[in-house]
Amino acid sequence: MSTDVTEGADDPTDWRSVEPLDLTPILSASLDAFYESGFHGASVREIARRVGVTVPSLYYHHQSKEGLLIALLELSISDLRSRALAANDAGDGDPVQRLTNVIFTIVLQMTNRARLAALEGEARYLGPENWERYRAVRKGVEGLVLDIVHDGNTSGDFDADDPAETTRAILGMCQVIPRWYHAEGVHSPEVVARKYVEIALRMAGATRAPDMPTNSEPTEHAS
Amino acid sequence: MSTDVTEGADDPTDWRSVEPLDLTPILSASLDAFYESGFHGASVREIARRVGVTVPSLYYHHQSKEGLLIALLELSISDLRSRALAANDAGDGDPVQRLTNVIFTIVLQMTNRARLAALEGEARYLGPENWERYRAVRKGVEGLVLDIVHDGNTSGDFDADDPAETTRAILGMCQVIPRWYHAEGVHSPEVVARKYVEIALRMAGATRAPDMPTNSEPTEHAS
Numbered sequence: 413m414s415t416d417v418t419e420g421a422d423d424p425t426d427w428r429s430v431e432p433l434d435l436t437p438i439l440s441a442s443l444d445a446f447y448e449s450g451f452h453g454a455s456v457r458e459i460a461r462r463v464g465v466t467v468p469s470l471y472y473h474h475q476s477k478e479g480l481l482i483a484l485l486e487l488s489i490s491d492l493r494s495r496a497l498a499a500n501d502a503g504d505g506d507p508v509q510r511l512t513n514v515i516f517t518i519v520l521q522m523t524n525r526a527r528l529a530a531l532e533g534e535a536r537y538l539g540p541e542n543w544e545r546y547r548a549v550r551k552g553v554e555g556l557v558l559d560i561v562h563d564g565n566t567s568g569d570f571d572a573d574d575p576a577e578t579t580r581a582i583l584g585m586c587q588v589i590p591r592w593y594h595a596e597g598v599h600s601p602e603v604v605a606r607k608y609v610e611i612a613l614r615m616a617g618a619t620r621a622p623d624m625p626t627n628s629e630p631t632e633h634a635s
Numbered sequence: 636m637s638t639d640v641t642e643g644a645d646d647p648t649d650w651r652s653v654e655p656l657d658l659t660p661i662l663s664a665s666l667d668a669f670y671e672s673g674f675h676g677a678s679v680r681e682i683a684r685r686v687g688v689t690v691p692s693l694y695y696h697h698q699s700k701e702g703l704l705i706a707l708l709e710l711s712i713s714d715l716r717s718r719a720l721a722a723n724d725a726g727d728g729d730p731v732q733r734l735t736n737v738i739f740t741i742v743l744q745m746t747n748r749a750r751l752a753a754l755e756g757e758a759r760y761l762g763p764e765n766w767e768r769y770r771a772v773r774k775g776v777e778g779l780v781l782d783i784v785h786d787g788n789t790s791g792d793f794d795a796d797d798p799a800e801t802t803r804a805i806l807g808m809c810q811v812i813p814r815w816y817h818a819e820g821v822h823s824p825e826v827v828a829r830k831y832v833e834i835a836l837r838m839a840g841a842t843r844a845p846d847m848p849t850n851s852e853p854t855e856h857a858s
Contacts, residue, residue, distance in 0.1 A: 450760070452676020533756045533814075537673070577830045580815065581808040588807035591756075607800045614837050 424494035427502065427513065428625055430520035430601075433487060433528060437463045438470060442480040447527050451481055451534040482542040485535055488528045489549045492521050496553050500560065507564030508613065512622035514557060515582065515612045516605045520627075522589035523601035530590035554579060561616055571617035582612045602627045647717035650725065650740035651848055653747045653824075656710060660686045661693060665703040670750050674704055674757040705765040708758055711751045712772045715744050719776050723783065730787030731836065735845035737780060738805065738835045739828045743850075745812035746824035753813035777806060784839055794840035805835045825850045 435443065441462040445454035456477050460470045474480045499517040503510030522529045535546055558579045564570030572578040586608060593604070606624055613622070658666065664685040668677035679700050683693045697703045722740040726733030745752045758769055781802045787793030795801040809831060816827070829847055836845070 449675040450673035450757075452672040453674070534673075536814075573833060574830055577827075578834060581831065581834045584811035585804040585808040587814075588811050591759075591810075592803065604800075607797055608804065610796060611801060611804045611838055614840065615834055617837065 424491050425498040427495040427499035427517035428520075428627055430495065430517065430524045432525055433491065435484075435487075438465070438473060439480065439484055439487075443484055443527060443531065446481065446484070446531060446534055451477070451537040456480075478537075478539060478542060481531075481534060482538060482546065484528065484531055485538075485546050486549070488521075488525070488531065489546060489553070492518065493549055493553050495521070496556055500556060503560075507560050507567055507569045508618050508620060508622045510560045511557070511564065511570075511612060511616060511618070512609050513625055514560065515586065515609045516625045518553075518583075518586050519589065519605035519608045520601050522586055523593050523604050526590040526593045529587075532587060532590075554583060557583060564616060564618070569619055571619075572615070578615055582615055585611070647714050648721040650718040650722035650736060651743075652850055653718065653740065653743035655748055656714065656751060658707075658710075661688070661696060662703065662707055662710075666707055666750060666754065669704065669707070669754055669757055674700070674760040679703075701760075701762060701765060704754070704757060705761060705769065707751065707754055708761075708769050709772070711744075711748070711754065712769060712776070715741065716772055716776050718744070719779055723779060730783050730790055730792045731841050731843060731845045733783045734780070734787065734793075734835060734839060734841070735832050736848060737783065738809065738832045739848045741776075741806075741809050742812065742828035742831045743824050745809055746816050746827050749813040749816045752810075755810060755813075777802060780806060787839060787841070792842055794842075795838070801838055805838055808834070 438459070441459045442454070444462070445459050448454075454477065456470065457467055459480070460467045463470070474483060495517045496514050499513035500510045503513050535543065538546060558575055561570060561572050561575040561579055565572055565575060589604070589608075599607070609622070609624065661682070664682045665677070667685070668682050671677075677700065679693065680690055682703070683690045686693070694702075697706060718740045719737050722736035723733045726736050758766065761769060781798060784793060784795050784798040784802055788795055788798060812827070812831075822830070832845070832847065
């Protein structure tokens with residue numbers, strides 16, 4: 413799917429570095445429109461006008477306005493899932509390091525791709541079929557974090573009272589980052605990611621500190 | 636203001652119990668419309684039709700579609716602020732108890748008033764003037780929690796590494812509750828509130844347990 417809707421050669425297994433996605437012109441204009449006006453407020457005619465294509469030509473690629481939304485959401489959540497899985501693998505079976513890596517890469521997405529990540533709030537406007545598809549991938553990410561918390565409880569590295577609620581709270585605090593990051597972002601994405609890793613480890617009741625990941629490339633925000 | 640837009644005699648200082656707000660028919664229909672279609676997707680004509688009033692009559696009370704949104708948002712955030720202040724006062728100067736009470740009442744709002752609380756996601760569509768008014772009240776709530784975390788750090792009851800980021804993370808995990816609570820709510824609002832209090836105390840690094848608040852009335856969800 414990614415060859416269809418993205419350009420460039422972003423590597424989704426490079427969980428330490430999350431660059432803005434290279435979107436096709438149609439998807440880029442759709443993201444702008446959804447961000448400015450919400451799904452129901454966005455106009456397909458206006459999106460087509462911005463890209464310089466006709467509405468029929470836009471529908472040829474994406475069928476409907478919902479087709480544009482699900483394309484963006486799937487792109488976002490699939491990439492998040494790939495990086496979360498790679499981050500988990502890099503934790504070499506250690507629950508503390510797995511949680512650290514996974515939260516690090518998730519927060520990089522919430523900051524470096526804040527507008528795309530904020531689109532999550534529009535997912536509830538999807539029709540039942542697309543919603544179920546999207547939800548399944550998202551549940552997979554939640555399941556990954558839940559497994560890590562469970563494993564840590566078992567190994568004695570964590571002592572979360574309620575692993576499911578702890579998982580939801582950890583992902584919830586990350587999910588809301590796009591709402592404030594653009595407006596208030598005084599820290600680089602990497603600094604925010606490290607702070608949230610520390611907080612997530614507290615939430616799980618981690619008994620020891622991880623190796624804190626570093627970004628694989630220098631960020632332009634860092635001072 | 637509350638006599639203008641609400642009916643009923645809900646007491647905003649009763650932080651242990653949060654009932655759904657009694658909205659006027661116009662605001663109730665507006666909340667439905669904003670929830671279903673987002674701010675830009677909602678139609679004032681359709682809202683007026685549902686209430687059975689003319690569009691001019693609706694504008695007589697609320698000036699514009701943005702007037703409807705800010706009325707709902709202010710109602711929500713002012714009530715949340717009143718209850719948070721009352722909850723803080725009831726903590727008698729003890730940071731652990733103050734944080735406990737404040738998070739307890741905030742989570743009750745996020746669950747018992749999930750649709751109203753979810754409207755927070757539409758606040759970014761406010762014009763600059765309304766946005767600043769709304770943001771000021773919201774910042775007040777954030778400032779209250781930040782003060783508690785600072786006080787707890789000073790008294791040795793907490794050891795938050797970064798009080799500002801911890802505060803944002805605590806409020807963030809609460810803010811996102813309305814997104815999943817309706818769909819997945821297997822716990823009563825009170826049970827969710829207690830779980831989130833426990834998690835928030837971990838995030839702040841609380842060194843001791845609080846008196847856990849109980850709801851001032853039996854909830855119908857409780858089994």
